[in-house]
Amino acid sequence: MPTASSSPSADTPAKRMRRKESRPSELLAAALDLFVEKGFAATRVEEVAQRAGVSKGTLFLYFPSKDELFKAVVRQTLAGRFHEWSDEVDSFTGSSAELLHYGMHSWWERVGNTQASGMTKLMLSEAQNFPEMAAFYQAEVVQPYHSLVQRILQRGVDRGEFAAVDLELATYAVTAPLIFLAMWKHSVGTHPCTASVLDPLRYLDAQVQILLNGLRVRPAPA
Amino acid sequence: MPTASSSPSADTPAKRMRRKESRPSELLAAALDLFVEKGFAATRVEEVAQRAGVSKGTLFLYFPSKDELFKAVVRQTLAGRFHEWSDEVDSFTGSSAELLHYGMHSWWERVGNTQASGMTKLMLSEAQNFPEMAAFYQAEVVQPYHSLVQRILQRGVDRGEFAAVDLELATYAVTAPLIFLAMWKHSVGTHPCTASVLDPLRYLDAQVQILLNGLRVRPAPA
Amino acid sequence: MPTASSSPSADTPAKRMRRKESRPSELLAAALDLFVEKGFAATRVEEVAQRAGVSKGTLFLYFPSKDELFKAVVRQTLAGRFHEWSDEVDSFTGSSAELLHYGMHSWWERVGNTQASGMTKLMLSEAQNFPEMAAFYQAEVVQPYHSLVQRILQRGVDRGEFAAVDLELATYAVTAPLIFLAMWKHSVGTHPCTASVLDPLRYLDAQVQILLNGLRVRPAPA
Amino acid sequence: MPTASSSPSADTPAKRMRRKESRPSELLAAALDLFVEKGFAATRVEEVAQRAGVSKGTLFLYFPSKDELFKAVVRQTLAGRFHEWSDEVDSFTGSSAELLHYGMHSWWERVGNTQASGMTKLMLSEAQNFPEMAAFYQAEVVQPYHSLVQRILQRGVDRGEFAAVDLELATYAVTAPLIFLAMWKHSVGTHPCTASVLDPLRYLDAQVQILLNGLRVRPAPA
DNA sequence: CATGAATGAGGCTTCATTCAT
DNA sequence: CATGAATGAAGCCTCATTCAT
Numbered sequence: 001m002p003t004a005s006s007s008p009s010a011d012t013p014a015k016r017m018r019r020k021e022s023r024p025s026e027l028l029a030a031a032l033d034l035f036v037e038k039g040f041a042a043t044r045v046e047e048v049a050q051r052a053g054v055s056k057g058t059l060f061l062y063f064p065s066k067d068e069l070f071k072a073v074v075r076q077t078l079a080g081r082f083h084e085w086s087d088e089v090d091s092f093t094g095s096s097a098e099l100l101h102y103g104m105h106s107w108w109e110r111v112g113n114t115q116a117s118g119m120t121k122l123m124l125s126e127a128q129n130f131p132e133m134a135a136f137y138q139a140e141v142v143q144p145y146h147s148l149v150q151r152i153l154q155r156g157v158d159r160g161e162f163a164a165v166d167l168e169l170a171t172y173a174v175t176a177p178l179i180f181l182a183m184w185k186h187s188v189g190t191h192p193c194t195a196s197v198l199d200p201l202r203y204l205d206a207q208v209q210i211l212l213n214g215l216r217v218r219p220a221p222a
Numbered sequence: 223m224p225t226a227s228s229s230p231s232a233d234t235p236a237k238r239m240r241r242k243e244s245r246p247s248e249l250l251a252a253a254l255d256l257f258v259e260k261g262f263a264a265t266r267v268e269e270v271a272q273r274a275g276v277s278k279g280t281l282f283l284y285f286p287s288k289d290e291l292f293k294a295v296v297r298q299t300l301a302g303r304f305h306e307w308s309d310e311v312d313s314f315t316g317s318s319a320e321l322l323h324y325g326m327h328s329w330w331e332r333v334g335n336t337q338a339s340g341m342t343k344l345m346l347s348e349a350q351n352f353p354e355m356a357a358f359y360q361a362e363v364v365q366p367y368h369s370l371v372q373r374i375l376q377r378g379v380d381r382g383e384f385a386a387v388d389l390e391l392a393t394y395a396v397t398a399p400l401i402f403l404a405m406w407k408h409s410v411g412t413h414p415c416t417a418s419v420l421d422p423l424r425y426l427d428a429q430v431q432i433l434l435n436g437l438r439v440r441p442a443p444a
Numbered sequence: 445m446p447t448a449s450s451s452p453s454a455d456t457p458a459k460r461m462r463r464k465e466s467r468p469s470e471l472l473a474a475a476l477d478l479f480v481e482k483g484f485a486a487t488r489v490e491e492v493a494q495r496a497g498v499s500k501g502t503l504f505l506y507f508p509s510k511d512e513l514f515k516a517v518v519r520q521t522l523a524g525r526f527h528e529w530s531d532e533v534d535s536f537t538g539s540s541a542e543l544l545h546y547g548m549h550s551w552w553e554r555v556g557n558t559q560a561s562g563m564t565k566l567m568l569s570e571a572q573n574f575p576e577m578a579a580f581y582q583a584e585v586v587q588p589y590h591s592l593v594q595r596i597l598q599r600g601v602d603r604g605e606f607a608a609v610d611l612e613l614a615t616y617a618v619t620a621p622l623i624f625l626a627m628w629k630h631s632v633g634t635h636p637c638t639a640s641v642l643d644p645l646r647y648l649d650a651q652v653q654i655l656l657n658g659l660r661v662r663p664a665p666a
Numbered sequence: 667m668p669t670a671s672s673s674p675s676a677d678t679p680a681k682r683m684r685r686k687e688s689r690p691s692e693l694l695a696a697a698l699d700l701f702v703e704k705g706f707a708a709t710r711v712e713e714v715a716q717r718a719g720v721s722k723g724t725l726f727l728y729f730p731s732k733d734e735l736f737k738a739v740v741r742q743t744l745a746g747r748f749h750e751w752s753d754e755v756d757s758f759t760g761s762s763a764e765l766l767h768y769g770m771h772s773w774w775e776r777v778g779n780t781q782a783s784g785m786t787k788l789m790l791s792e793a794q795n796f797p798e799m800a801a802f803y804q805a806e807v808v809q810p811y812h813s814l815v816q817r818i819l820q821r822g823v824d825r826g827e828f829a830a831v832d833l834e835l836a837t838y839a840v841t842a843p844l845i846f847l848a849m850w851k852h853s854v855g856t857h858p859c860t861a862s863v864l865d866p867l868r869y870l871d872a873q874v875q876i877l878l879n880g881l882r883v884r885p886a887p888a
Numbered sequence: 889c890a891t892g893a894a895t896g897a898g899g900c901t902t903c904a905t906t907c908a909t
Numbered sequence: 910c911a912t913g914a915a916t917g918a919a920g921c922c923t924c925a926t927t928c929a930t
Contacts, residue, residue, distance in 0.1 A: 571853050
């Protein structure tokens with residue numbers, strides 16, 4: 001340890017360099033928080049930069065505009081998680097009722113109860129102003145999600161566990177409570193006075209039960 | 223009365239028409255459209271005025287600020303319709319299953335399938351930025367709605383038609399598809415490519431069925 | 445009194461007609477009050493109209509613009525009073541010291557302690573923005589005033605009552621306390637906390653005494 | 667160090683010069699000029715910015731609003747100079763008559779004959795519209811000034827140089843010519859035709875003489 | 889690369905002025 | 910003549926974006 005060259009002395013660019021790689025993701029995380037919290041228009045880029053610990057100008061080194069920052073947030077938050085979930089469905093060994101229950105609770109744990117669900121709200125709210133983004137969201141998020149749910153339902157039908165209902169409608173039936181929870185969490189759910197009224201987990205359990213009743217679930221044939 | 227030639231018919235290009243009586247509602251209608259379409263922040267007051275056929279300054283003769291215009295839209299669109307609906311519930315003579323079906327389809331006809339549902343989306347999206355407005359919405363819209371649904375469900379329970387489920391959760395179960403439809407209609411539903419995928423009426427029917435199954439509806443005791 | 449034709453029945457234009465003549469002066473009075481109270485820019489024409497009991501449009505029937513209204517106020521308030529005062533000086537029979545005392549107290553009673561002094565303040569404040577008006581004020585008010593004061597002083601000198609001072613400077617010495625009182629009355633003097641600190645009449649008395657001392661007043665030679 | 671060629675000399679037309687340090691004072695100077703010249707309401711912030719050589723937005727980096735800019739001008743121009751003046755009074759060794767003469771001429775050199783006297787005019791003119799500002803001005807400018815003048819007069823009385831007059835009134839007698847000069851300089855005094863009529867220094871000399879006569883000045887007792 | 893001072897288009901709001909009734 | 914609803918230019922202020930350092 002001859003010289004303490006690694007210590008961040010006054011002008012050492014070490015600190016900057018060290019974090020250069022992570023700057024975009026830090027900015028995206030800050031932007032996600034603020035967009036979800038305040039909406040797109042009400043969020044100022046300077047706030048995003050501050051929360052990410054950089055200056056306003058730096059943000060524009062990584063994202064050419066506020067619009068592009070928004071698109072990047074959507075892409076990062078929602079892309080590339082369906083592959084993993086699809087594998088889980090494929091390798092699931094329990095009953096389809098259990099799979100449906102597992103899937104919906106998984107969604108809550110991994111999406112609904114995280115900032116990611118804020119993006120759902122954000123897309124639904126601001127999609128109109130970003131047609132390009134809406135198309136992207138439709139193709140990269142809505143469609144994969146839809147397929148995934150349909151595969152779960154089809155599995156139940158194929159195995160004789162679910163009645164042969166209209167899969168399209170049933171998919172929406174699954175989706176509605178998730179949308180509802182996402183919206184609830186990020187709107188009225190943020191007010192303390194109303195926050196304790198709805199227990200999301202109990203609500204999800206009840207929804208699964210209703211859905212299964214609606215699907216006239218039967219035990220897997222022996 | 224062959225031709226009402228003296229009436230200032232619709233297409234009259236006359237400027238400076240004096241119609242103080244109808245201005246507020248025209249402005250509110252224009253504002254509703256644009257707020258729903260583009261969100262609060264992205265809507266410019268000049269656009270609202272233009273769509274209402276007046277100049278920017280005229281808007282401020284009737285609403286002291288953009289915020290107040292927004293509040294007025296909320297009031298006009300959502301408040302004060304629950305009294306009528308409450309009466310309908312009181313005087314309903316059919317089964318509670320029919321009442322639930324009727325209520326949800328009524329909502330679709332009178333709210334969901336109109337611009338009014340856009341305000342639901344808007345409130346959920348922008349409420350954070352208007353704490354005062356959020357409180358108003360909670361008190362004047364959410365609470366009355368909640369009470370109304372609970373009364374329907376309680377009626378079924380009291381008459382032995384519905385199982386004695388958790389009314390709070392059941393209310394959310396009723397609400398979720400409505401929220402879903404409202405969000406769907408005003409986001410992805412506006413794109414032609416996706417518009418035909420979901421038939422709201424069939425979806426509602428299916429939801430009612432699922433709910434009734436979930437509530438283990440039984441025929442009214444003979 | 446055969447028929448009560450003079451009673452102001454519903455649509456009788458009598459009331460309007462009766463006051464048509466006085467409209468301009470009512471508007472000028474209202475404008476004077478408000479201009480003095482709030483300044484030119486901060487006074488809205490609608491306020492002036494309201495205080496005069498007419499509508500905004502009516503004001504523009506009598507004055508083509510807010511600027512012209514201001515000019516009219518200046519003209520009306522300050523024109524044609526010097527002739528009367530000049531006569532008073534001519535016919536004054538007492539000593540010149542008494543004349544100076546009388547003149548300054550007269551000014552307070554007729555100008556300083558009325559809204560007219562507000563115009564002094566107003567001209568001093570806003571003259572820059574109305575070069576034309578400033579010239580008018582200079583010619584129609586300042587010059588006549590100046591002449592009047594100089595005649596009083598000259599009278600004292602001619603009669604051996606005042607020392608033969610620089611009349612120009614002496615005129616300003618007379619003027620300063622009047623300007624001071626006018627400004628004081630319409631600025632800090634309006635606040636209750638400071639209003640009672642200065643008694644204008646005592647202040648004027650003291651000023652006259654100082655002036656007379658300064659002019660080394662001597663009794664008129666026997 | 668023959669030539670400082672690298673320094674950004676005065677005439678550099680470069681835009682986006684970064685001079686955070688000097689911006690506030692440049693803006694304050696520009697604002698002072700314009701406020702004095704045109705009044706508060708008639709001065710547009712963009713004018714102030716232009717005169718300071720910056721853009722509209724830059725002004726708002728340093729002052730959060732036009733009102734605050736005005737307050738800052740008042741603070742910088744008038745407050746915080748009384749301490750220095752108070753010291754001068756304490757350490758003055760001449761007669762009280764000389765002190766009075768010195769004080770009034772000092773005022774002319776340091777305030778009356780500078781833009782600072784424009785703020786006096788401005789406060790008197792616009793104070794009504796800024797109650798908060800008026801209170802600040804009263805506390806930070808009027809009161810200290812008043813105390814200072816009274817101390818000068820009291821010194822003369824204590825030393826037997828001045829008659830024991832009403833100090834309150836005497837203070838106003840001292841103040842009136844200063845107010846008069848300030849108003850005169852910034853209203854009619856700006857017009858060339860009238861500018862040469864009054865020589866402020868001679869006027870002040872005459873006023874001092876009148877005051878001293880009025881105070882029945884006597885030589886300091888031997 | 890990073891900074892943050894500077895920019896200026898654009899939004900909300902006011903209000904003098906117009907004009908159909 | 911009188912009204913007051915309507916207009917639109919103009920002002921204050923914000924903030925996404927740029928760029929000299």
